Each structure stands twice: as C-alpha cells, then as structure tokens.
Amino acid sequence: MDELDRYLDQICRGVAGPRALRQHIRQELGEHLRDAVAGHRAAGMTxxxxxARAIEDFGGPDAVRAELLAAHGQRFMTVVIDRTIQWKEATMKARWLWTTWAHLALVGMIALNVALILFVTTALVPMHRNLLMRDGLFPELHVSERNFLTWSWSFLGELPTLSDGLWWAGGAAAAIALFEWRVRGENKSLVRLSLLGTTALGLTGVVALTLFALVVSAQVTVMGLYVQAPEKRVAAQTAGVDASVAALEQAVAQKDWDEIRYKANSAALEMGKLTRAGAFAPTLVAMQQQSKTDDLRAQLKTAQASLREAYEAAGKKDAPGVDAALKKFHEAYSPVEGIAAKK
Structure with a gap:
C-alpha cells in the first residue's frame, strides 16, 4: 500500500482549504482506490x-490534482486568506475588548464624580456651613480672604441645585438616546468615547473646584477663628442661647407641645455649644474686667513690635538697637510671663 499512499500524497498536496478538508479528500480517494484494488485481486491479479491497474484506471496524479485544484483553489492563497481572516478576527476581538473597557471606565468615572458631587452637596456642604460659618468672623479676616470665602460659599451654594431634582439626569438620558438614534458612521465609537471623556473631564473639574472651595475655605475660616477675639464669639453664642430660650418660652405660652419639644431641643443644642466651648467661661470672666484684657492685648502687640525692631536692628548689625528692643520686649511681656507662671 505504499504506492497508494504516495499516489494520494501527490494528489492532495497543494489542495486548498483546511487540513480537515484534505484529510477528508484523502480518505474518500483511498476508499475508492482500495475498492478497485480489491476488485482486481478478486479477478486473479497480484x-x-x-x-497499478487501479491507479491507471483512476487517472494520473497530476490530472486528479488539477481537477481538485479547479474545485478548491491553490493552497497557498487559501492559507494566506485564512491567516488574514484569523488576524482580523483577533484584532476585532481585541479592539472590541479594549473599547468596551474604555467605555466602562469612563462611565464609571462619570458615575463616581456624580456620586461625589451629590454627597458633598447633600451632606458635607450643610455640615461645613454650620461648623465654619460664624457670625462676626469675616471682619477679622483680610479683604482677599473675605472675597475668597464669599466666592467659595457662593459656588458651594449653587451645587445643591444638582441634587434638588433629576432634571439633569433626564437631559443626559435624552442626549444619549438622541446620539444613539441619529449618529451613524464607522467613527461613532470614537465620537462616543470623546463625549464620555469630555463629560468626565468636566465633572472632574467640578469636583476639583468643590474640594478646593471646601478645604481652603475651611483653612481660612479656622485661621480666622484662631485670631478672632473670643469676646465676639462668646457674645454671639450667648445671644443664640437667649434667642432659643425666648422662642421656647413663647411656645410654652402657646401650649404647642410639638413646638415646645422642638424649641427645647434647639435650646439644648445651643447650650451644649457653650458647655463644650473651653474658652467660654474664662472669656466671660475676663469680660468683667475688659479694661485689663485690652491693656494685656496692647502689651502683647508692643512685645511683638519690639521683636520686629530687634530683627531689623540685627539686619543693620546695630547691637545697641537690639539691646534696646529686647529691653522693651521684656518690659511689655513680663506681665504675661507672670500670669502664665501662676498656672
């Protein structure tokens, strides 16, 4: 059967199509040849x-291969086409995978930004305002700081409009539906990615401005609270307690128990602020001797000015000037040292 195998190899070599097709052709031809050989053997041939007789009757390998090539084409071009199709399929799969991932990443970024904005506007901004927006604070700040706080609170005040309703969500859904319905073309995916990226960038800018307004305004406000004279804060807190108690007494006079309960809770909260304020009691005591407090503050300012004079004299290498400034400092600061030493 070696002759049959060589004959089949000569025929099937170069036939187009996948390997399974060539194996099928070889199997079919082999069965026909073996049936012919069996018939000749039955007739008494060796x-x-x-x-040899079966191959001769079947035809030469060149003739048979020519018929097969006419039906299936050259193997080389088919292999090239098969490889090209496989490469195209792999490329399309990779492009689909990474394009889908890019879309999902941008959509997730947009959703995260929207969630962060909603959280800030509904939770952080009211808490931030109640904590840091204090009466009598702005006059203690520099003009630029007051202008910045005015802008920051104006900006943060506009953000809650995003969470007041779902008008923006309806507009976004309508825009997406209109885009998917009307836009056509092979660049639609790129256009979609560009729109999603632009939206994500815009929302990221809003988030950045929001965080900037929150953090920097908190820093400016805390510094303002630090340098503010406590008398104004104590007076404002005391006035808040007085107003809450007056509202409670008015509700008691009207016998409106729901309002009484609400006003009592408000008054308790205002009083709790005084209880937790560590500087309230000593400030209230100091307010009874306001003239001494004012004199002490004047001495502190004099001590600061004397140290500034020492700095300037040191720059001029003026030893007598430094000594005079230090003497002036100790004269102004000695009352503070005496009071602090008693504690």
Missing amino acids: EADAV
Whole structure:
C-alpha cells in the first residue's frame, strides 16, 4: 500500500482549504482506490498489478490534482486568506475588548464624580456651613480672604441645585438616546468615547473646584477663628442661647407641645455649644474686667513690635538697637510671663 499512499500524497498536496478538508479528500480517494484494488485481486491479479491497474484506471496524479485544484483553489492563497481572516478576527476581538473597557471606565468615572458631587452637596456642604460659618468672623479676616470665602460659599451654594431634582439626569438620558438614534458612521465609537471623556473631564473639574472651595475655605475660616477675639464669639453664642430660650418660652405660652419639644431641643443644642466651648467661661470672666484684657492685648502687640525692631536692628548689625528692643520686649511681656507662671 505504499504506492497508494504516495499516489494520494501527490494528489492532495497543494489542495486548498483546511487540513480537515484534505484529510477528508484523502480518505474518500483511498476508499475508492482500495475498492478497485480489491476488485482486481478478486479477478486473479497480484497485489502490485491490482494497485497499478487501479491507479491507471483512476487517472494520473497530476490530472486528479488539477481537477481538485479547479474545485478548491491553490493552497497557498487559501492559507494566506485564512491567516488574514484569523488576524482580523483577533484584532476585532481585541479592539472590541479594549473599547468596551474604555467605555466602562469612563462611565464609571462619570458615575463616581456624580456620586461625589451629590454627597458633598447633600451632606458635607450643610455640615461645613454650620461648623465654619460664624457670625462676626469675616471682619477679622483680610479683604482677599473675605472675597475668597464669599466666592467659595457662593459656588458651594449653587451645587445643591444638582441634587434638588433629576432634571439633569433626564437631559443626559435624552442626549444619549438622541446620539444613539441619529449618529451613524464607522467613527461613532470614537465620537462616543470623546463625549464620555469630555463629560468626565468636566465633572472632574467640578469636583476639583468643590474640594478646593471646601478645604481652603475651611483653612481660612479656622485661621480666622484662631485670631478672632473670643469676646465676639462668646457674645454671639450667648445671644443664640437667649434667642432659643425666648422662642421656647413663647411656645410654652402657646401650649404647642410639638413646638415646645422642638424649641427645647434647639435650646439644648445651643447650650451644649457653650458647655463644650473651653474658652467660654474664662472669656466671660475676663469680660468683667475688659479694661485689663485690652491693656494685656496692647502689651502683647508692643512685645511683638519690639521683636520686629530687634530683627531689623540685627539686619543693620546695630547691637545697641537690639539691646534696646529686647529691653522693651521684656518690659511689655513680663506681665504675661507672670500670669502664665501662676498656672
């Protein structure tokens, strides 16, 4: 059967199509040839003569291969086409995978930014305002700081409009539906990515401005609270307690128990602020001797000015000037040292 195998190899070599097709052709031709050989052997021929006669009756390998090539094409071009199709499929799969991931990443970023903005506007901004927006604070700040706080609170005050309703969500859904319905073309995916990226960038800018307004305004406000004279704060807190108690007494006079309960809670909260304020009691005591407090503050300012004079004298290498400034400092600061030493 070696002659049959060589004959089949000569025929099937170069036939187009996948390997499974060539194996199928070889199997079909082999079965026909073996049936022919078996018939010749039954007629009394030897095996070698039967094989040769079967091949001769079947036709030369070139003729048979020519018929197969006419039906299936050259193998080389088919292999090239198969490889090209496989490469195209792999490329399309990779492009689909990474394009889908890019879309999902941008959508997730947009959703995260929207969630952060809603959280800030509904939770952080009211808490931030109640904590840091204090009466009598702005006059203690520099003009630029007051202008910045005015801008920051104006900006933060506009953000809650995003969470007042779902008008923006409806507009976004309508825009997406209109885009998917009307836009056509092979660049639609790129256009969609560009729109999502632009939206994500815009929302990221809003988030950045929001965080900037929150953090910097908190820093400016805390510094303002630090340098503010406590008398104004104590007076404002005391006035808040007085107003709450007056409202409670008015509700008691009207016998409106729901309002009484609400006003009592408000008054308790205002009083709790005084209880937790560590500087309230000593400030209230100091307010009874306001003239001494004012004199002490004047001495502190004099001590600061004397140290500034020492700094300037040191720059001029003026030893007598430094000594005079230090003497002036100790004269102004000695009352503070005496009071602090008693504690």
